[in-house]
Amino acid sequence: MTKKFVLGIYDDEDVLLQAIENVRAAGTKIYEVFSPYPIHGIDDVLGIKRSRLPIVAFFCGLFGTSFALWMQIWMLGFDWPMIIGGKPHIALPAFIPVTFELTVLCAAFGMVITFFIVTKLKPSFKVNVFDKRSTDDKFVMAIEVTEGVTDMNALNDLLRSNGAIEVNEKEVIK
């Protein structure tokens, strides 16, 4: 199935932010915006909710802490207790470094793996990019076209009047 998109190309982040606001105010739904770098404030105008990845990181970190403590206490305290340097079997202060490292390791990897999954990032040889200049110096606003419903001329005018330097059409095979 092919989907048709109208792409408004911008060359300035502030123009783009204003355009997003005006386009949305005009009742047009924006499919996605592509930019070469993260634009501060775009989340608010696009209505992107705050990412919940920090929560994932927290719980992965918590898992790391508990796992590390359980592992050390069980191994040295219960499974094979030995007296080392006259310390108690469960020498908690000595367990802090490994606990800390495993907390950081689990939090970082748990969060990054979740990030890759939810953002659908994975190694692949084929990539569909709407406009190749969006990883270089242009900002691309993609609007999905519904055949027969969307007024192409009005959309073109709306994008151009809000500072788009180009308006292109693109079909994408989904």
Add this chain to the structure above:
Amino acid sequence: MQHVSPIREPLVTGGKTYHDITEDVCRQVEAKPNARWAAALAVALVGLAIFIYSTYRTLWYGIGEWGLNKTVGWAWDITNFVWWVGIGHAGTLISAILLLFRQKWRTSINRAAEAMTIFAVICAAMFPVLHMGRPWLAYWVLPLPNTFGSLWVNFNSPLLWDVFAISTYFSVSLVFWYIGLIPDFATIRDRATGPIARRAYAFLSFGWTGSAKAWSRYETVSLILAGLATPLVLSVHTIVSMDFATSVIPGWHTTIFPPYFVAGAIFSGFAMVLTLMIITRKVFKLEDYITLEHVESMNKVIILTGSIVGVAYITEFFIAWYSGVEYEQYAFINRATGPYWWAYWAMMTCNVITPQLFWFRTIRRSLTATFIITIFVNIGMWFERFVIIVTSLHRDFLPSSWAMFSPTIIDIGIYVGTIGLFFTLFLLFAKFFPVVNMAEVKSILKSSSEVKHHPHGTMHGTDKDSHTNTHP
């Protein structure tokens, strides 16, 4: 329209546009390798060959190939290990701590500094693994179920903490670095003309498109990773210092070690970043991105950490006297006046005196002076670890077992060899990867370049601090 900020110097000079940044950084990735790069790689490969040969000798004939004796059981191996780990501290410090402090000058140097971190940690890891004597049993350091009656590793030992600290540091730094590389790989992919390059960089870019949603998550991930990496980077050298501090050897058994080692690590790491960046910016013509302002900022960090290290040396001496412990006092007097006096004074000169020259603005902003001083710092920091390790060991509690250490050709070969390994990796990185983080430099371009764009429309909660340097 040219705009030079009256308060701050621009971080990107030369009136660059977004497209110029892409062109300037991608140029060396897309061009054929030039002769200078090939010559440098050839030299580095000679170093790598020396490393492989010395490693082969060590593995085939054993640790007896090294200059260690029964008194000095730790010498160049651990010296080099701590030296490399220390050098590996600047990358994460620049990308994590400076991100948390919102220091925008980090953006053009973080990529190369992080790469340097990863390569330095690889070099560092070689030494403890080789010192095991039987590296094929290296997995014994992990708490794995085993057939020895489930005898577990000793979690009370700082050497085991080191295993966890170094491996966590390496893997988290690698992930942090790679996350930052993904958008830049996408840029190279979308410019690539050849089918091999396009497919290779498409594979590396993980299908990145730069959508607003992805950028939003990317920024969250970067921030949290920075928050995690900050205590991590401080923990690594703290734990390395505990390898010494938790023992009862005079000269090692001190509580000052963790902060002193961390400051020393940042000191040597920044010196190495500067050494490499001064060459890289010249060779790849990145003078507009890595400016004198960047060099000066890094030199300020060097003078701060160098002074901390200097104070630590003096404090150690004072505490040795103040403690009233004869052995402790002798260890320090022996360091400064004993048979290794030259190493001690090399350390003092290179680490305490030379960085003080950076109080002069002209020296801070002189590339030649900076380059020479950073080399001195790297030499000085190597001697610091040598002094701490060898002079504390070589005259122990019984004068009958006093000994001297001298390195064998294999010791020297492994050390020189890791430098070859490091530069081989760095040169490959510099050729095939973008050495400057394009996406991040583009994000500061509007607020901190020589060209002042006129904002169209209103500012929608744009980065608050990015407009402090523009006067209407």
